[in-house]
Structure formats: structure tokens, C-alpha cells
Amino acid sequence: MKKLIVVTMLVALVAMSGVAMAATATGSLNVTAAVTPSCRVTGTTAINFGSYDPTDTSPKDAAGDFTFRCTKGTAYNLYITGTRQMTDGTNNLGFEIYSDATRTTAYPSALAGAISGTSANNAANTQNLYGRISAEQDVPAGAYSKSLTVTVEY
Secondary structure, eight states: OHHHHHHHHHHHHHHHHHHHTOOOOOOOOOOOOOOOOOEEEEEEEOOOOOOOOTTOSSOEEEEEEEEEEEOTTOEEEEEEESOSEEEETTEEEEOEEESSTTSOSBOOSSSTTOEEEEOSSSSOEEEEEEEEEOTTOOOOSSOOBOOOEEEEEO
């Protein structure tokens, strides 16, 4: 009999607790974010011409690239600033960078003439670069180099 009384009290207690918690109240919670247009250069692969022979009658070619990412739907312009001359002290070795493997279209060096596009998504976009040193430049032996600036304007 004691068990029956205990079980009955427990059932009544559970039933009453359910009734006491049946009322609810709600409210709205707003969540916001602003996505701004953004682009960033995420990597570069140097154009390394290796050894250049100024007595060779053929140009010296090499390739590199740069990778960038932009927010989906962001319009951008690509160009590379800096003179197209490597230096070793006071000596200059001219070169050009092209946007095509046939080396017929020079890569723009300013906003005027920049390569334009719109990001289809925020995935990485790699731009191939094709370098060429023209043949038979009259330069002395040395270690020539140049640092250029890759620009993604948006």
C-alpha cells in the first residue's frame, strides 16, 4: 500500500510540474552582418629568367603568376606597377611581362588599360604571367633583379 501511495504522489507531482511549465513567451532576435567588397593578393610565383646570354639571338622567356581572391560580385582591375627594367648597380636589363603565352599583349602597368573583371565567387583566381627579355641586350655580367607591385583595385 505504501508503494501505491508513493507512485500515485510521484505521478501527481509529474503531472503538476508539466502544468506549471506549460506557459511560454517569445521574442524576436535579429541577426545582422554587412559584407563589404574586398580583394586580396594571396600569393605570387616569381618570374625567374635564370641565366641570360646577351650574345644569344633569341629572347629569353620565363613565366610566373599571382593569385588573388575577391568577394563574390566584386568588380576589379588588375595591373602591375614598376618599370620593366632589372638593375645591377647602374646597369639595366629590360624585360616585359605579358598576359598571354604568345607574348603579344603586355600586362598593363597602370589603371588605364587594366585587366577588368568581376568575381564570380570568392575562390582563388590565378593570373598567369609571361616574361620575356629581348635578345642581344648590351649589358655586362651581373645579378639583375627588380621588384614590381601586383595591384588588384576594387
